[in-house]
Amino acid sequence: RTMPLDGAALGRPLGEEVLTVHTALCRREAPLFQRAARTGEPLTVACTQEQRLFTELAEQTEGAPSLDERPIHFVNLRETGGWSRDAAQAMPKMAALLAAARLPEPDPVPTVTFKSAGRLLVIGPLERAEALAARLDDVLSVTLFATGGAGRQDHRYPVLAGELQRVNGWLGAFEVQWRENNPIALDLCTRCNACVAACPEGAIGLDYQIDLAACRSHRDCVRVCEAPGAIDFQRDPVAHDERFDLVLDLRPQPAFTQHALPQGYFHLPPQAGVEAQFDAVLKLRELVGEFEKPRFFQYRQKLCAHGRNEKVGCNACVEVCSASAISSQVERQQIHVNPNLCVGCGACTTVCPTGALGYAYPGADYTGRKLRTLLNTY
Numbered sequence: 001r002t003m004p005l006d007g008a009a010l011g012r013p014l015g016e017e018v019l020t021v022h023t024a025l026c027r028r029e030a031p032l033f034q035r036a037a038r039t040g041e042p043l044t045v046a047c048t049q050e051q052r053l054f055t056e057l058a059e060q061t062e063g064a065p066s067l068d069e070r071p072i073h074f075v076n077l078r079e080t081g082g083w084s085r086d087a088a089q090a091m092p093k094m095a096a097l098l099a100a101a102r103l104p105e106p107d108p109v110p111t112v113t114f115k116s117a118g119r120l121l122v123i124g125p126l127e128r129a130e131a132l133a134a135r136l137d138d139v140l141s142v143t144l145f146a147t148g149g150a151g152r153q154d155h156r157y158p159v160l161a162g163e164l165q166r167v168n169g170w171l172g173a174f175e176v177q178w179r180e181n182n183p184i185a186l187d188l189c190t191r192c193n194a195c196v197a198a199c200p201e202g203a204i205g206l207d208y209q210i211d212l213a214a215c216r217s218h219r220d221c222v223r224v225c226e227a228p229g230a231i232d233f234q235r236d237p238v239a240h241d242e243r244f245d246l247v248l249d250l251r252p253q254p255a256f257t258q259h260a261l262p263q264g265y266f267h268l269p270p271q272a273g274v275e276a277q278f279d280a281v282l283k284l285r286e287l288v289g290e291f292e293k294p295r296f297f298q299y300r301q302k303l304c305a306h307g308r309n310e311k312v313g314c315n316a317c318v319e320v321c322s323a324s325a326i327s328s329q330v331e332r333q334q335i336h337v338n339p340n341l342c343v344g345c346g347a348c349t350t351v352c353p354t355g356a357l358g359y360a361y362p363g364a365d366y367t368g369r370k371l372r373t374l375l376n377t378y
Helices: 007-014 030-039 051-060 084-101 126-133 194-198 220-224 274-285 316-320 347-351 364-377
Strands: 043-045 072-074 111-116 119-124 141-146 163-168 174-180 238-244 246-249 265-267 289-294 297-299 326-329 334-337 357-359
Touching: 007 084, 030 043, 030 051, 043 051, 051 072, 084 364, 119 126, 119 238, 126 141, 174 246, 194 220, 246 274, 265 274, 297 334, 316 326, 316 347, 347 357
Parallel strands: 043 072, 119 141, 119 246, 246 265
Antiparallel strands: 111 289, 163 174, 174 238, 297 357, 326 334
């Protein structure tokens, strides 16, 4: 069912006589949007689903001001205005949402910067990792971390393998630690399968890793691999530590346990559908360059009740943070909020008993102005 819009009922609370209702503004009525974009007047679009398309259309419209000079405000009426069965009673709420969307942006606050050169690590079975890497390698510099499976014979990407020990960080600053403890070096291996056929114990799988518990030291595999020299049982286990800008994790369980995953990290378990894979690929392709987000929080250490004399008093914010952005520094009588991980959900501010943690963005003035606008229009 659709929700019919009443242009007159929506316009009156906004000081307009009648609002023109469009049904195909992003398609056949797009010239009307472009005409409005050229005026330079404040512009609000009541659709977030096609936000990207409207933004691109405005950027391509000759004579329209840049989005830095005149940003476009978007509001989602379809999802937040009400149910279609309540259409007759939904107009006041919709008008209030439109009025709030027309408010100026919150005052600027300090920002957090992310820099990504497009170095992507794909973790997972080689077949699937290579298939997804092929959709990204024209934009990103791809490295694979193999967790099994047989890969392509040609070496299109660097391949790492071993015992993955740690993945942490955020967009532009992921730190990956692993221990290379297998005799076969995947970057030298030609995937000819000669070692798989030669091993009398069947200790070598199609992931080209050797089950050392099953190996009986016949070394037939070393002899058939003499030319490439990919197998060396004398190679000592080596600990590796490398940095990447982006991580695509194809394993069943993600590397991070918190609810809000770090920006730049994407988890696509084996059961992920085509739509989820397509969405992840699109987002990854756009994450090259320099990005900013607001520093959402403000922290006043003198009010914090987290610790005194190296004893933990209050731990509420540490426990509630869904992004694992807050950690204890009880030896310094304070907590630490990582601005790169903070997603601005505000849960910490609701549980802080002393007001030591508060919102920096949006500020109290803006929040109050928005509430007044909603209430007065509704």
